[in-house]
Amino acid sequence: MTRKNYDQMILERVEKSFDLIIPISAVIAVFSSYIVSKSDQRSNFVYYDLIICLFLIGVYLLRRKIKIHTKIIIVALVTTILGTASLIQSGFSGTGVILIALSNLVIVSFLSKKMGYYYTGISILVFSLPPILLKANIIGYEGTIAYLLNNPSEWFLHIVAYLLFGLVMVVSINAIKDYLLENINEGKIHSDQLTQLAYYDSLTGIINKHRFVADMNKNKVEQGWVVLLSIRGLNLINSIYGSDVGDNVIKHVAKQLALSSKEGELVAKSGGNEFIWYSRSYDSDVMMNRLLILLENIHASAETIDMPAKFNLNIGFAGIDEPYENIARIIQKSSIALEQSKSSKGASITRYDLELENEFRTEEELRRFLLKGIENNEFYISYQEKRDCVEERVVGLEALARWQSPELGTVSPSSFIPVIEKASLSQTFGNMIIRKVLDEYSILESKYGVGIMISINISPVHLSSDEFSSFIIKETLSRNINPESIILEITEDSLIEDFEGISETLFTLRKVGYRISLDDFGTGYSSLSYLSRLGFDELKIDRSFVQMIGKDDRTINLVRAIINLKDTYGIDIVAEGVETVDQSEVLKMLGCNVHQGFLFSKPKPIELPLKS
Known part of the structure; x- marks a missing residue:
């Protein structure tokens, strides 16, 4: 002044x-x-x-x-x-x-x-x-x-x-x-300065969620859409390429959102890797088309930020159904749609509808039964063989959690695993499954031989917990089981969550003797940099690639490239989801001899014969 x-x-x-x-x-x-x-x-x-x-x-x-x-x-x-x-x-x-x-x-x-x-x-x-x-x-x-x-x-x-x-x-x-x-x-x-800190994002300079809500309530919007966008795998981008590249990704998305916005629309940063956008588009088809164009523009101009790999976004959006509808309620609807979008791999756009919310309410009910199931010991383990198709012998087993609920009957893992993750039960559930597998290991040895390799799936949240390393080491050694017989299967999502923290945990576990397997390889970022930095013992070719063998020559070339990594990095390669003889023969021809799938064995509990 x-x-x-x-x-x-x-x-x-x-x-x-x-x-x-x-x-x-x-x-x-x-x-x-x-x-x-x-x-x-x-x-x-x-x-x-x-x-x-x-x-x-x-x-x-x-x-x-x-x-x-x-x-x-x-x-x-x-x-x-x-x-x-x-x-x-x-x-x-x-x-x-x-x-x-x-x-x-x-x-x-x-x-x-x-x-x-x-x-x-x-x-x-x-x-x-x-x-x-x-x-x-x-x-x-x-x-x-x-x-x-x-x-x-x-x-x-x-x-x-x-x-x-x-x-x-x-x-x-x-x-x-x-x-x-x-x-x-x-x-x-x-x-x-206080206003800037309270209402603006320091990295991008755009308003934050608090200011967005205040402006929306002040403007008394009557129609349009509220869109939530989340950058998928930002933590992994920061870990592999550096935080400067991660920041550039955030600023790049913010810039493209601003360029896509029209007069009277609002763009805000609502979290570390999330944005919120108010669009005045009246028709859902128009809104969907704008989002598709936005994604196309973001990816088309990604080279300007020196991004070595393509990144994806998850998007959820909800319409303003009534004039002056409570903005918090609309954001809640968009959040439901975004969570649904996040459950899919790669980029995804999901529009909120009442059916989607009902599904979330159903998940909440399932969560209550899930808590009861964990308490009442309703879960058991099924095992699926991993077979060396050249030597014609079983070289390992994968432990798979199954749930038989008195109220719900048999519940598919695809139904209860996401609920476990959303309900923050990954550590409790994971500890229970590890104990069950280790308790049954002596029976598995008597059936398949001493030192049979057992693979246990570890969720990203469980793996990143502070107590994981000490817990599994204690549980393994207390049963006199050699850690070298245990393979811990993790997904690329684990690395996305916390690359540095996970790498320290894996280093500790490999030093003790545990083997580390990267599951569903090829479906995420699949950066060779973390293969060399983390030193995996095993890669599992995702079943989606195996299913395309014989249908798409490009898939065969990709599978061949993955299999060739065994010589470069000294990694064992396992193909999962093998269901036909033709698939098995092609994999052997490409150099992958260890197969897992219904062609050889269906998952079965230990009480039943494991060989089909």
């Missing part, structure tokens, strides 16, 4: 109070006129006061048409004229000094510094007028202090004193005003 703006702000703040002072001053002038008229020595001040009263009433009646700056000057001028008349008639023994000093104070307090100096100079000239008139024998004073009033030297002393008073007043008041202005500017800077 400039000094000029500050002075104007002060004037605007005092205008109402000043307008009230004007009629009060008019009343005082009338009262003064009456007092003077009743005194023994009547003077022209009776008429002066009445004229001033009428003048002030006129100013008050026209107050809305006169600027505050002008009103102050008018009142100060009138007061100065009256003070000058008092000085000439009564000298410094009358009210003239007070009236002029009061006018000077008003000018200095409410107008600019320059005006304060000007008026102080005018006041000195007014004080110089009586001694000049005395010297010219135009006026003379009578009374008890006439010897002082008629003495020019005495007037000179009063002029010097008033000059000092005026200068001190101008300097002091302006110093206070400058100090206040400095504090106001500092306060505004701090306020702007």
Whole structure:
């Protein structure tokens, strides 16, 4: 704020109070006129006061048409004229000094510094007028202090004193005003900084969720869509390529969102890797088309941020069904759609509908049964063989969790595993499954031979927990099981969650003797950099590639490239989901001999014969 703006702000703040002072001053002038008229020595001040009263009433009646700056000057001028008349008639023994000093104070307090100096100079000239008139024998004073009033030297002393008073007043008041202005500017800077921190994202510069909600409620939107976008695998991008690349990805998405937005639409950052967008599109097909174009633009211009690999986004959006619908409720709907989108691999766009919300309510009910199932030990383990098709022997088993609920019957893992993850039960459930597998390991050894390899699936959340390493080591050694017989299967999602933390955990486990397998290889980022950094013992070719063998030559080339990694990195390769002889033969021809699938064995519990 400039000094000029500050002075104007002060004037605007005092205008109402000043307008009230004007009629009060008019009343005082009338009262003064009456007092003077009743005194023994009547003077022209009776008429002066009445004229001033009428003048002030006129100013008050026209107050809305006169600027505050002008009103102050008018009142100060009138007061100065009256003070000058008092000085000439009564000298410094009358009210003239007070009236002029009061006018000077008003000018200095409410107008600019320059005006304060000007008026102080005018006041000195007014004080110089009586001694000049005395010297010219135009006026003379009578009374008890006439010897002082008629003495020019005495007037000179009063002029010097008033000059000092005026200068001190101008300097002091302006110093206070400058100090206040400095504090106001500092306060505004701090306020702007707090506003920036409270309502804006520091990385992208766009508004955050709090400001988004406030603006949406303020604008009272009647229709449109609220879109939530999440950058998939941002943690993995940061770990592999560095946080600068991750930041560039975030800024790139924010920029493309801003470019895609039209007038009246809002874009905000709602979390570490999430954005929220209000779109005014009226039709769902139009909205879907805009989102598809947005994804295309984001990927098409990704090379500008030096991104070595393609990244994906998950999107959920919900429509504003009623005018002024609660924005928190709309965001909740969009969140439901986004969670559904996140459950799919790769980029996905999901629109909210009531059926989708009902599915979430069903998941909540399933969660309650799940908690009961864990408590009542309703889960058991089925095992599926991994077979070396050249040597024609079983080289390992994969442990798979199964659930037989008294209320729900047989519940598919594809139904209960996502619920476990969403309900934050991964660690509890994972610990239970590990104990069950280790408890049954001696039976498996008696059937398949000492040292048979057992693969256990470990969820990302479970693997990243602080207690995981110590828990599995303790449980394994307490049963006298060699850790080298245990393979821990993880997915690329584990690396996406916390690459650095997971890499430390895997290093600890491999040092003890556990083998590490990367499941569903080829469906995520599949960066060779983390293959070399983490030193996996086994890669499992995802079943989606195996199913395409014989249908797509490009898939065969990709599978061949994955199999060739065994020589480059010394990694065992396992193909899962093998269901036909042709698939098995092609895999053997490409160099992959260990197969897992329904062609050789269906998952079965330990109580039943494991061989089909």
